[in-house]
C-alpha cells in the first residue's frame with residue numbers, strides 16, 4: 001500500500017469504489033467499515049503533485065442524531081459555545097471561541113484509514 005507520509009500533504013481525495021464490510025453502533029454513533037479504492041492527490045516534499053492509487057479500509061462515523069440526506073446550510077448552524085454561525089468546512093472548531101465542533105453530528109466523518 002502506498003503510504004501517506006509526513007513528507008506529503010494530502011490535497012484531494014477521490015473515492016473510486018466502496019464496498020461496505022461492517023456496520024455497528026458505538027457510543028451513540030453509527031460506525032461503518034468499508035473497503036475503498038481511493039485516488040489520493042498529494043504534494044510531495046519536492047512540491048510535485050502526485051496521484052496515488054490506494055486500496056484501503058475506511059472507518060466512518062456519524063452521530064445517531066445526524067439525519068441522512070439533509071442539506072445543512074452552514075450559515076444556519078450556530079456554535080454551542082458562543083452562538084456565532086459556524087462553517088462545517090472549517091477546522092472543526094469555532095473561529096471565534098475555539099469551541100470544538102463535532103462534525104459527526106452533521107454527516108459522516110472519517111475516523112480511521114488503514
Ligand SMILES: [Zn+2]
Nearest residue numbers: 079082094097
Ligand atoms: Zn464559538
